[in-house]
Amino acid sequence: MHREEDASSLDGTLVLRLGYDGGAYAGFAEQPTETTVAGEVRRALEVFLRRPIELTCAGRTDAGVHAVGQYVSIPVTADELAVPRSRWMRAFPALLPHDIAVSEVFHAAPGFSARFDARSRTYTYRIATGDAPPLLTRSVTWWHRWPLDVAAMDDAAQRLVGERDFKSFCKTSSAIGRPTHRCVQAVSFARECSLGEECLAFTIRGNAFLHSMVRTIVGTLVEVGCHRREPAWIDEVLAACDRAAAGPTAPACGLCFMDVAYDEGALVRCP
Incomplete structure (x- = not known):
């Protein structure tokens, strides 16, 4: 060439x-x-x-x-x-x-x-529950083991939709001197089955994401799903603008970068 x-x-x-x-x-x-x-x-x-x-x-x-x-x-x-x-x-x-x-x-x-x-980015985080860990999908899921209240988690997740300051949900060092407002456009939960193994898939779409933002959101939602916190707690976490206010960061293995949206016609498939 x-x-x-x-x-x-x-x-x-x-x-x-x-x-x-x-x-x-x-x-x-x-x-x-x-x-x-x-x-x-x-x-x-x-x-x-x-x-x-x-x-x-x-x-x-x-x-x-x-x-x-x-x-x-x-x-x-x-x-x-x-x-x-x-x-x-x-x-x-x-x-x-x-x-x-x-x-x-x-x-x-x-x-x-x-x-x-990029107009938006979409991530999916997959969580496996139950006494037996996933085998064939173990590298792409977090085996949490304990049951989760998905309705409560969805209630909490919907409170994140819109333009928000997500400083509480990002790595502390990455927020120093940088803007931390982002727009979450949609969140959803779904049951998935791959290779005979079931998991709970949390999908989030936004204009952009902060360092460790999605994983911290998931760790925080799991606190709600385990009934250690109420869904309304998410409002307090957002208002605090302090990483210490949120839940733990979920393991990296469960997170997958799924897609990016661009303006129609911006990309043309190579002939």
Whole structure:
């Protein structure tokens, strides 16, 4: 393909939808001494394109968090945009580790950003209850064991919908000097069965999320589901704007980044 290009020669944006099992990674974002999803994806793209690249993701996931609908964007040249989808899809399985997979390739306009052009992001957290732990789905669920009052949890969760200050629900150090208001657009609970194993799936959609926000929300909702707290307690937690007011942070393994929404027509499937 091409060697290093200067910015003036970049004619469009390549966008990848990818998934990963986060168990072996120290999160999405690159870190100098850690194995990360972004590091593996960047290396694969640089091998294919034979030049350094700049990669932007829709949302950084923490260590151990999974994804099926993460999006990344890469500025590319006209020649690189001309690479057919079939060639990309043949190359990625050979270039990426077995626990990272590209599911679709898109084109977008110059300057498109997987992060800044996202209209919403959706996460699902899966919890298994019961005396027996999940076996085949154990890496993607939190085995909580104890029964949960889903109606009470839903009552509590609905109190999070709307524009709110979620400072109580994020990692304390990440909130210092940064805005903590976010808009939660929808929350829901559903029973799921995968490979014969049942779980409770909590899905949340919002414009953006703070560091550990979804996992802290889940840990807080579980306090309600166990009847250690009443649903109205969520109102007090929001008002406190203090991480100490909320419940524990749920384990990373149960969280999955499900999807990102963009403006209609912003992404065009690679031919």
